[in-house]
Amino acid sequence: MKNSSRRGFMGKAFGAVAGVGAVASLYAMKRSWDPLPSVKAAGFTTLDMTAYKENELVVEKWRGKPIFVLKHSKEMIDTLDENKSQITGESLGEIDKKRLVKIGNDYFMVTIGLCTHLGCIPGYNPDEKSFLCACHGGLYDDTGMVTKSPPPRGLDIPPFRIDGMKLVLGEEGPEYKKMKETGITL
């Protein structure tokens, strides 16, 4: 009896030590699977916004994903302002401009260049000022809004912070947070 209780105690003591060890090693294993600090540090891209030309799509790379940067010309903004919603009479430009990033006096479309349907990369037509996804025929306008389904929503906007004439992708600035709150992007 005395022996067996001593054995029982040793069993429980071993169980406790082994339990702590198991949890600790699981934590170490989880941490080893985490993205490396160098990978995380490379998760930021800084764009110099003075270098872009009007109505010319440039594809940048952020976290391995394509990023569409399109500088809007004066006439593109005017066209947006002229379009009025047939129902509310509100200027569509006011709605669409919320999707654009204003740096200095210029408006830019900055989005992740992956179709929100199945992740293909749409192509830009500078004459039509629209993006066509060849995979399933989805169409977006020059602010990244869907004009023809199947895409369920407009092109996603990456987290950004405005820093003077520069744009830092990967950081959440107040302008981006506002877009997220108002549901302009996910």
Next chain:
Amino acid sequence: MAHFTKAKSLHDWLNQRLAIDTLRRVLATEYWIPKNINFLWAMGMVLAITFALLLVSGIFLLMYYQPNVDLAFDSVNYTIMQEVGYGWLWRHIHGVAASVVFLIIYIHMFTGIYYGSYKKGREMIWISGMLLFVAFSAEAFSGYMLPWGQMSYWAGMVITNLFSMGGLQLDGLVEWIRGDYIPAQAFLNRFFMLHVLLIPLAIIGLIVLHFGALRIPHVNNQDGEEIDFEAEAAKYKAGNKKESKVIAFVNDFMSKDMMVVSIYLIFFFYLVFYHYDFAMDPVNFDPADGLKTPTHIYPEWYFLWSYEILRPFSTNVGLIAFAFAQVIFFLLPFLDRSPNAVPASRRGLFKYWFWAMLIDMIILTGMGKLPPEGIFSTIGLYAALLFIGLWIVLPFITKFEKKV
């Protein structure tokens, strides 16, 4: 200490130390197999041989493969295919076997379903077999990443994206699995580790469990007859081989097993030498490019049926349907409420259930390959709904099944 005597032969020397005679008796010469079976009972051995082919060809590929995003594609498509003597042979064996192994697994599974070999004490055989199916699926997927072509990359992207669980938006989990924001070096390295070490270890362990699960209930037979193995074995050992309902695993059953294996291997090497291209997607001969998506992304044929269950629905519903399809086969022994462990042909409504399920899965496979447009999309949707419906009615039709 045990008592050892001076050995009379090498056999005796080993026998004293390792009991090789006992081992041989327990594992081979006195492991009893029913006589009343057909060639479908040889699929287990066919699978074991295919696994051996995968292992051996994999070892040779491993000697030259480079798990590095800059080198992987060329190490496969140039070094192994062009430079290494007979490197093409190992690659084609590996690729063809990876595809054919699923064909045999499906035949093996549907044989089990048809003959009711998952009931009356055989539940663990079924469950360990399903675990093997999951392990083989993970092995196939991780191996598909390694050549680092366009299909590798985008399949890796799409499949790991499933872990964001649709509306739950668990992007952090996806990034954790990948070790990066996109499939990159960390991703290739860890899937390489999984493919060559962790999953094969799990597979070998599960094969042992699968064989062990077979030991006590024994192999089923064509009529689902309950055999008194001890009595029948006694007849066999007494020399009454003709009347006994069982034969020994070695040499009796193995000779027939290997006959089927031989025919299979002729078919297999015909594919390896003349039709290996069916297992090699042309899109995967373009190097991985994160800035260019292939027009159509589809999995290998053996995953198409579950892909088609995911596809026709909206994101969240699709994921739930997909998860359902992945686990439901595990529950077969418990959803089948009938005590009859006989061939489906003698089981009333279950007969129709069996053929409906088989045909439905073939239709889902076909639709999964076609672009999701127009009529194909509609057929796919109804086939997916039928799949789910069949599993829901299974407990009811089997509960009211007449006892045979």
